[in-house]
Amino acid sequence: MLEDCGLISREPDVFKDNRTKYRIAEPLVTFYHSVMRPIRADLEHTRDASGLWRRSQQRFTGNVLGPHLEQVCRHWTRYMAPDETFGGYPNHVGSGTVNDPARKASYELDVVAFGLDDDNRRPLLAIGEAKWGETMGMTHLERLRRIRTLLAAQGRYGAETARLACYSAAGFHDDLLRAAEQNDDIVLVSPADLYSDAP
Numbered sequence: 219m220l221e222d223c224g225l226i227s228r229e230p231d232v233f234k235d236n237r238t239k240y241r242i243a244e245p246l247v248t249f250y251h252s253v254m255r256p257i258r259a260d261l262e263h264t265r266d267a268s269g270l271w272r273r274s275q276q277r278f279t280g281n282v283l284g285p286h287l288e289q290v291c292r293h294w295t296r297y298m299a300p301d302e303t304f305g306g307y308p309n310h311v312g313s314g315t316v317n318d319p320a321r322k323a324s325y326e327l328d329v330v331a332f333g334l335d336d337d338n339r340r341p342l343l344a345i346g347e348a349k350w351g352e353t354m355g356m357t358h359l360e361r362l363r364r365i366r367t368l369l370a371a372q373g374r375y376g377a378e379t380a381r382l383a384c385y386s387a388a389g390f391h392d393d394l395l396r397a398a399e400q401n402d403d404i405v406l407v408s409p410a411d412l413y414s415d416a417p
Contacts, residue, residue, distance in 0.1 A: 341376030
C-alpha cells in the first residue's frame with residue numbers, strides 16, 4: 219500500500235534476485251525519521267537548536283543526503299547522461315551487491331547500468347559509486363576495479379569492459395583526474411554534470 223501511494227520505492231538488487239531494499243521516496247519524510255524523530259524531546263526543550271543540528275550532521279549526511287545523491291545518480295545515468303558516457307545506451311539502472319569470497323567481504327554498488335543489445339542480452343555497461351561529502355581518489359577507483367574483476371569472474375556479460383563511474387559532490391583528487399584523462403573506461407561525474415542542461 220505504501221508503495222502504491224508513492225511513499226516508498228522498491229529497489230531490487232540487480233545481482234541478487236532474492237534481495238530487495240525499500241527506500242522512503244520523499245526526502246522530507248526521510249529527514250524527519252532520520253534526524254528529527256531521534257531527538258524529538260530535545261527539540262521541544264532545547265535552548266540550543268544549532269547544537270542539536272551540529273550533532274545531527276552525521277545522520278543527516280548518511281541517511282538523507284547520501285541516499286538521495288545515489289538516487290539522483292541512477293536517474294541521471296538512465297535518462298540524462300550523454301550518449302557516449304557509458305559506451306552504450308543504459309536500458310536499466312539499479313544498485314547491487316557483489317560478494318568477494320576470497321576476502322570474505324561484500325561490496326555495494328550505488329549505480330549499475332545495463333544496456334540492451336540486438337539479441338536482447340543485457341551487457342553490463344558501468345558500475346559506480348556515489349559520495350556526497352568525500353573527495354574521491356584512487357582508493358575508490360581500485361575498489362571498483364576489484365568489483366569489475368569479480369563480476370567478470372562470475373561470467374557477467376560485458377563486465378570485462380564495463381566502465382567505472384565515480385560520482386562525487388565533493389570533487390576528485392588529482393591522481394584520479396589524471397587517471398580519467400588517460401583511460402576511457404573511467405567516468406567522473408560531478409554536480410555540474412548531474413544538473414547540466416546539455417543533452
